[in-house]
Structures are given as structure tokens and as C-alpha cells.
Amino acid sequence: MIFVVCNEKGGSGKSSLAQTLAVYLKSKGNTDPLLIDADPQRTTAEWAAERADSDLPQIPCVELTGNITKPLQDLKNRYGSIVIDCGGADSKAMRSAMAYADVALLPFRPKRRDLKVAPGMSDIVDTALAINSKLKIFSCITQAPTLPSQGYRILAAKSLLESLDLKPLNHITRNLNGWDDADESGHSVLEWQQDSKAGEDAKAVFDELMELLDEK
Numbered sequence: 005m006i007f008v009v010c011n012e013k014g015g016s017g018k019s020s021l022a023q024t025l026a027v028y029l030k031s032k033g034n035t036d037p038l039l040i041d042a043d044p045q046r047t048t049a050e051w052a053a054e055r056a057d058s059d060l061p062q063i064p065c066v067e068l069t070g071n072i073t074k075p076l077q078d079l080k081n082r083y084g085s086i087v088i089d090c091g092g093a094d095s096k097a098m099r100s101a102m103a104y105a106d107v108a109l110l111p112f113r114p115k116r117r118d119l120k121v122a123p124g125m126s127d128i129v130d131t132a133l134a135i136n137s138k139l140k141i142f143s144c145i146t147q148a149p150t151l152p153s154q155g156y157r158i159l160a161a162k163s164l165l166e167s168l169d170l171k172p173l174n175h176i177t178r179n180l181n182g183w184d185d186a187d188e189s190g191h192s193v194l195e196w197q198q199d200s201k202a203g204e205d206a207k208a209v210f211d212e213l214m215e216l217l218d219e220k
């Protein structure tokens with residue numbers, strides 16, 4: 005299965021989610037994931053390189069830009085699953101990945117400026133669906149405020165994403181330092197022993213995603 009994690013808004017949590025999803029898939033044991041860094045900023049490639057120097061379970065990573073459909077066709081036969089981390093802008097790599105992937109996961113922070121790009125992303129999704137009808141779309145609220153009094157922001161963001169057919173997952177990731185801290189030496193929040201809260205969020209998000217995919 006090919007997952008593409010994308011959103012043209014920078015900093016929404018794409019690289020963090022893509023890396024953690026690859027670790028999650030690897031931990032399931034029945035799939036041999038490949039990470040594709042499709043962002044010239046190389047966040048995920050650098051993370052994977054640091055991880056390669058550690059004792060953690062290894063996850064191969066390749067860097068691709070431009071139209072990545074053809075390389076995806078080749079790589080699909082060699083890996084149990086592929087997770088693509090796109091850059092924080094509309095790009096040929098993002099559109100070509102969506103044209104071939106099985107699942108698109110769109111992270112959104114529940115903030116005005118992030119949600120402003122949601123209609124544009126919905127249009128890009130529609131264009132992708134016109135050529136790739138098997139593509140399943142989900143969005144995920146990330147870096148959500150932890151104060152209960154701010155819960156209305158999460159509900160409002162979910163409601164907007166729902167109205168745009170971007171299928172927000174019920175589970176979210178809270179704004180927790182564990183995401184930044186776990187980055188050390190190529191760890192993921194799922195493996196970060198010092199603080200398990202961020203990892204619990206990630207597991208809940210991916211468990212829900214896999215359950216929904218099993219149902220479809």
C-alpha cells in the first residue's frame with residue numbers, strides 16, 4: 005500500500021507523521037516499509053540517515069522529486085508499503101504521488117492560516133481522484149491545543165475538513181514536545197521512552213486509519 009502524506013501548508017506535521025507511520029508499519033512486522041522523501045528540504049532523508057546510525061529497526065529512504073509516478077511503479081514491487089513525505093508546497097511530486105497512491109493523509113493544524121489552504125487542498129484531491137479513483141483520503145488534526153477550553157478549535161477544524169470531504173480522523177495529535185524531542189537520533193514518538201504521550205496519540209491515529217482501511 006502506498007501512503008502519501010501531503011499538505012501544501014508548511015509545518016503542518018507531514019514529515020513527523022510520515023516518519024512515524026513508517027515506524028508504525030515496520031512495528032506491525034507484516035510489512036517492509038520504504039520512506040520516500042519528496043521534499044527538497046530533506047527533513048525525512050536526514051532523519052533516516054541519523055536513524056541508520058542507531059540500533060533502531062532500519063527503514064530505507066530514497067529521495068525523489070518531480071514526477072514520481074514511474075519510480076513509484078518500480079518501487080511498489082519491492083516493498084511491502086511505501087510512505088511518501090511531500091514538501092510544504094504544491095509540487096509535481098505531490099500531485100504525481102497522489103495520482104498513484106492508495107491513501108492520502110493530510111495533516112492540518114487547527115489554525116486559521118492552515119485551514120485557509122483546506123479548500124485548495126480539496127481541489128487538488130478532486131483532481132487526483134479524477135485520475136486515481138482508488139485513492140482514499142483522510143485528514144488528521146495535528147498539534148492541537150491541549151487545554152480543554154480550546155477544544156472548540158478542534159471541533160471547528162474537523163467540521164470544516166468534513167464539509168470539504170477531507171474525512172478527518174477522529175483521533176488527533178496534541179501539541180506535545182515529544183514530537184520535537186523524539187527526533188533525536190532518528191527516533192519516532194512511538195519509540196520515545198522519555199515521554200509516551202505523543203506516541204499514544206500517534207498509535208491512536210494510525211490504529212484508526214488502519215481500521216478504516218480494513219473496512220473499505
Ligand SMILES: Nc1ncnc2c1ncn2[C@@H]1O[C@H](COP(=O)(O)OP(=O)(O)OP(=O)(O)O)[C@@H](O)[C@H]1O
Binds near residue numbers: 016147178187
Ligand atoms: N503533534 C505535534 N506537537 C508538537 N510539535 C509537533 C507535532 N507534530 C510535529 N511537530 C513539530 O512541528 C515541527 C514541524 O513538523 P514537521 O517537520 O513534521 O512538519 P512538515 O509539515 O513536514 O513541515 P514542512 O512543510 O516544512 O515539510 C517540527 O519541529 C515537529 O517536531
Ligand SMILES: [Mg+2]
Binds near residue numbers: 020090091092
Ligand atoms: Mg516536512
